[in-house]
Amino acid sequence: MKFSDETLRAYLEGNADAAEAAAIEAAIETDLALEQRLMTLDPLAPVVQSVFENIPADAPQLELPQPMQVSTADASGGLWRLMAVAASVAVVAVSATFWATRPEPMGWAEQAAIYQSLYSPDTIESLDSSPVALDAQFARAEAQLGRSLNRDTLETLPGLELKRAQVLSFKGKPLIQVVFADDQGQPLAFCVIRQGEGAPAKDVKLAAISGVATATWAQDGYGYMLIGSSEQTDLDQQLNILTTTFAG
Amino acid sequence: MSVLAPRAQSVKSKHTQVEIYSMSPDISSEQAVRGAIQTHSKRVWRFGLALSGASDVADDLLQSTCLRALERHHQVTSYDRLDSWLMTICRSIWLNEVRARSVRKAQALSVTPEAELVATGPDSETNIFAAEVFTQVMELPEAQRETVMLVFVEGYSYREAAALLEVPIGTIMSRLSNARQKLKNVMQHDAADTVRRSGK
16 A cells, blocks of 8 residues: 555654554555655654764763684784683683672562662651542552452551552562551551462561561462561561461 | 684574674674674663663663673674664663662652753753653653664664564554654644744
């Protein structure tokens, strides 16, 4: 199909009708010339390019290992070979160090704990915890999660006031963070992530991560985590209730 | 001839088939990769910025990308598109090793795009506009941002960007359409400014 420049411009400006847009997008798959025309006509590309082309202003700083190849012209005898071996050992050493010290990808629980550890009483003090707000938050969270959050239980946890349910995401999986305030106004959280069927069940594990006490467990494709406000937070009482309620 | 000079060769390993055929016999793959790093360091850094939204992360991504590329220089199959190879490595490091940390940090601390990176010229209106475009682009969702960067800024074709990002070409086009819609306002604003300045 042949498209006029006018049609292509309308497409680029978001003014083409749906059928035209679909036809252009389908034709692009196989039509290199059309792709080129469309790119040339795009009014936005040169503007964005002019803004970004000089960023960064200076060539970025790099620390690279020395080259391991030596000139081929007069490479003779053992000295060159020795140097090459030394250089390659250096490269391997640098690479190995880099490899060994590369950051391990963090798990969801670790990240959730770190995130939660940034909460202070001020963070949760101003949250809208009206029934209307909580209704909407729980509806959204449960829809994302595909299971009930047993709000009745969460609202009656001893010593805790329910403040908010928030939808987060970890590697594409819905992660729900339910925040509470204890009687001192300190923030605690209960997190649930949908890990998918076949995720291994795990018994309750206690750990202090990023300065906060945590308890994690997993069952039937969901991971759970209770997070205290400090390393000293005693999670026992709530944990008993939650592990019973969220047993599957 | 020295035993130290690698020559054009075809190596088949268990995981990767590496065929080096278009190379000059006097250039080793390592030299080619070093050359590509020098030539493309700015664009890799820029791509790192587009991915992460933070210049310090872009610094780290570039450094890691270059080291990784040098480790893997023997995997190079063609010297034609070492730039997209570097971009692919950069993105893979971002996705697999850096993203989770950085995104979490950004969410928690509400990092704003670093508009001060935009070079300042003599014309303050142009500067304001450039900073606005920069901010708007950096505030696009990540998928749109990386696509805009590859196509609009680095000049990759839709299909090249599709290959690099491992998505269908239709996805590239819809990401760009969505980005255009969001960037429209700032552009219209600019058009109005230009008209005003030229006294029409």
